[in-house]
Amino acid sequence: RRQTAIALGRIQTPESAHLLFTALIADDFPTPVKADVVRALIWTNTQTGLDTLNRYLVDHHPKAPIYQEIVIMLGRVETAQLHKQATQILLNLLEHHAITQQSDIIKQSIAMSLGQLKQPEAEAALQKLSQDKDERVRLHAIAALKTLKNAWES
Numbered sequence: 682r683r684q685t686a687i688a689l690g691r692i693q694t695p696e697s698a699h700l701l702f703t704a705l706i707a708d709d710f711p712t713p714v715k716a717d718v719v720r721a722l723i724w725t726n727t728q729t730g731l732d733t734l735n736r737y738l739v740d741h742h743p744k745a746p747i748y749q750e751i752v753i754m755l756g757r758v759e760t761a762q763l764h765k766q767a768t769q770i771l772l773n774l775l776e777h778h779a780i781t782q783q784s785d786i787i788k789q790s791i792a793m794s795l796g797q798l799k800q801p802e803a804e805a806a807l808q809k810l811s812q813d814k815d816e817r818v819r820l821h822a823i824a825a826l827k828t829l830k831n832a833w834e835s
Contacts, residue, residue: 682710683717690721695729698722702733706741715743716750723754731755731763735770738778745787748780752787756794768800775806785815792818796825799832 686704689697704710705718722730734751737743743751752774758767771791774781781787792810795803807829810822 682714686714686717686721687724690724693725693727695725695727698725698727698729698733701725701730702737705733705737712744712746715747719747719750719754723758726758726760726763728763728766731758731766731770735773738770738774745780745784748778749787749790752790752794756790756797758798764798764800765802768795768798768803771795771798772802772806775810785813785818788813788815788818789821792821792825796821796828799829801829801833804829 682704686701689701701718701722705715705722710718719734722734724730734755738748738751752771755767755771758764771794775788775791781791788810792807795807804826807822807826811819811826813819813822
């Protein structure tokens with residue numbers, strides 16, 4: 682199953698993203714394999730891949746490790762045209778998902794991913810995270826803000 686997920690991710694088509702989504706919502710896939718499916722959806726480098734991850738987050742309540750993997754992988758979207766969409770998904774997670782508010786580790790990961798995507802829309806959320814009660818969240822947010830500032834000055 683892992684090898685199939687990896688292969689489908691490398692194909693990089695909307696059709697492969699749909700097949701991966703089917704695997705992601707399947708009840709008989711164990712969590713470690715679902716993490717591979719999440720990675721493969723990002724590797725498709727397609728809008729469909731991001732749309733399906735977003736739909737999965739909205740329609741399903743993923744276990745914390747899968748949620749964490751999605752947050753981390755959204756920061757690794759390679760296609761510049763998809764950075765804005767990935768940023769918007771992360772911002773929505775930050776504002777509308779209870780698990781985000783309950784987990785400092787997830788907030789750290791969101792800050793890191795927003796920094797990697799270098800989109801101006803993330804600045805306000807990162808400013809807010811830089812005031813978080815958790816020191817690690819604050820440090821990740823400050824680092825991400827510096828990354829944004831450096832990206833804009835170049």
